[in-house]
Amino acid sequence: MFIVTAKEMYDIDHYTMQTIGYGNLLMENAGRAVAEKITKIISKEEPISVFVGTGHNGGDGYVVARTLWNIGYDIEVIQVGENEKLKPEVRFHKQLFINCRGTVHVAVDDETLQHVFTNKKVVIDALIGIGLTENIREPIATAISLINKEAEMIVSVDIPSGLPSDEGNLSSIAIQAHHTITIGAPKMSMFIPSTEDFYGNWDVVSIGHSPFVFEKYTNRIMITKELFQQTMPRRKKSAHKGDHGRGLIIGGCDNMPGALAMAVKAALKTGRD
Numbered sequence: 001m002f003i004v005t006a007k008e009m010y011d012i013d014h015y016t017m018q019t020i021g022y023g024n025l026l027m028e029n030a031g032r033a034v035a036e037k038i039t040k041i042i043s044k045e046e047p048i049s050v051f052v053g054t055g056h057n058g059g060d061g062y063v064v065a066r067t068l069w070n071i072g073y074d075i076e077v078i079q080v081g082e083n084e085k086l087k088p089e090v091r092f093h094k095q096l097f098i099n100c101r102g103t104v105h106v107a108v109d110d111e112t113l114q115h116v117f118t119n120k121k122v123v124i125d126a127l128i129g130i131g132l133t134e135n136i137r138e139p140i141a142t143a144i145s146l147i148n149k150e151a152e153m154i155v156s157v158d159i160p161s162g163l164p165s166d167e168g169n170l171s172s173i174a175i176q177a178h179h180t181i182t183i184g185a186p187k188m189s190m191f192i193p194s195t196e197d198f199y200g201n202w203d204v205v206s207i208g209h210s211p212f213v214f215e216k217y218t219n220r221i222m223i224t225k226e227l228f229q230q231t232m233p234r235r236k237k238s239a240h241k242g243d244h245g246r247g248l249i250i251g252g253c254d255n256m257p258g259a260l261a262m263a264v265k266a267a268l269k270t271g272r273d
């Protein structure tokens with residue numbers, strides 16, 4: 001599995017949409033794949049509030065809302081930001097949701113937000129994804145702090161809103177998610193000590209990117225157990241411990257022998273002589 005920065009993900013999305021030709025399909029794929037995962041986490045009995053921003057992360061949120069609504073979930077959307085700021089693809093998906101008789105509340109400032117924010121126990125967070133810039137502004141800041149304070153279950157779409165995608169510290173405030181369903185590939189900040197805890201349990205959904213496009217734009221891969229196992233030489237059942245070479249470990253220091261001891265232990269465990 002590849003690990004990406006925000007810039008790499010934008011390049012990968014752009015190539016997939018423009019050169020391969022997915023166009024608007026990519027966002028539909030993303031929202032549907034995220035919704036599918038959500039059905040495994042949240043039951044139809046729970047009323048769900050989907051918080052959407054005006055960027056493409058919000059567009060994913062509208063697709064998630066429509067997909068869940070059409071299979072019988074109790075869904076409402078709270079759009080944080082003016083209609084005029086909606087990106088065209090987001091506007092399109094908002095209209096589809098409304099055409100399916102979905103409900104949207106629009107909150108353009110922190111006062112309206114406080115007003116609509118009652119009893120939001122289960123929240124899907126699609127306020128901001130990888131497009132975060134500088135410190136969080138109002139009314140998104142109020143939305144994030146109300147969600148963190150009130151919600152008992154928060155599922156973030158792509159990344160918890162307010163969190164940087166790459167290396168770097170939290171600038172002001174971010175969603176503290178219970179689950180994050182990330183789109184296409186894990187983001188760098190999932191592996192950085194100061195930001196990884198915000199993700200909660202995370203999962204990756206595949207939305208139609210081809211592996212060669214990832215290879216074109218990134219060379220960072222996640223070493224999974226399966227991948228590591230593939231790098232191990234195959235041993236015959238009848239092999240003798242001397243059949244597969246010998247290992248020599250050089251290192252250590254008087255008062256810090258830990259790394260050396262661990263290397264020796266690992267070598268013995270993996271069958272070195």
Ligand SMILES: NC(=O)C1=CN([C@@H]2O[C@H](COP(=O)(O)OP(=O)(O)OC[C@H]3O[C@@H](n4cnc5c(N)ncnc54)[C@H](OP(=O)(O)O)[C@@H]3O)[C@@H](O)[C@H]2O)[C@@H](O)CC1
Nearest residue numbers: 030054055056057128129130131132133134135136137158
């Ligand atoms: N078709 C596609 O491209 C696909 C994209 N995909 C999805 O799109 C996401 C990337 O979308 P994106 O580039 O539109 O950025 P996004 O994360 O929505 O953020 C922009 C919004 O955040 C706001 N905002 C930013 N900083 C802020 C701050 N400090 N404080 C407050 N507000 C702030 C900003 O507000 P503005 O600056 O305009 O006022 C704007 O509303 C990606 O994560 C994935 O989920 C997938 O579906 C695959 C297909």
Ligand SMILES: [K+]
Nearest residue numbers: 125128159161
């Ligand atoms: K988000």
